[in-house]
Amino acid sequence: MSKPRLLLAALLLANLVYFAWTQGGLAMFGAVPAAFAEHEPQRMTQQIRPGALQIRNEAAAAPAPVPAAPAEPAPAPAASTP
Structure with a gap:
């Protein structure tokens, strides 16, 4: 088998293993993604x-941005005489 085909096969195998892991297929081996480990009661x-949570319309809730004042230029360095 040539190197490009071997590399392609290795990448395909890695993608299949990653897909199986993200779907919970490797849970029987103890490899569980964080999304499956967290359940609603723990959250x-x-x-x-939680009662302080307020859902707002982003456009209506955000105040208009205040333009920043232009920064004062730094004073010019004093010219040194040779």
């Missing part, structure tokens, strides 16, 4: 003040 207990 609810980690929240701090």
Whole structure:
């Protein structure tokens, strides 16, 4: 088998293993992605003040940006005499 074909086969195998891992197919071996390890009850207990959450319309909630004042130019260095 030539090197490009071997490289292609290795990349294809790596992609298949990654796909199986992300879909939870490797859970029987103990390899579980973080999305499957986190469940809703654990997330609810980690929240701090969930009642304070407010959903806002981004355009209406954001104040208009204030233009920044132009920075003052740095003073010119004093000319040195030779």
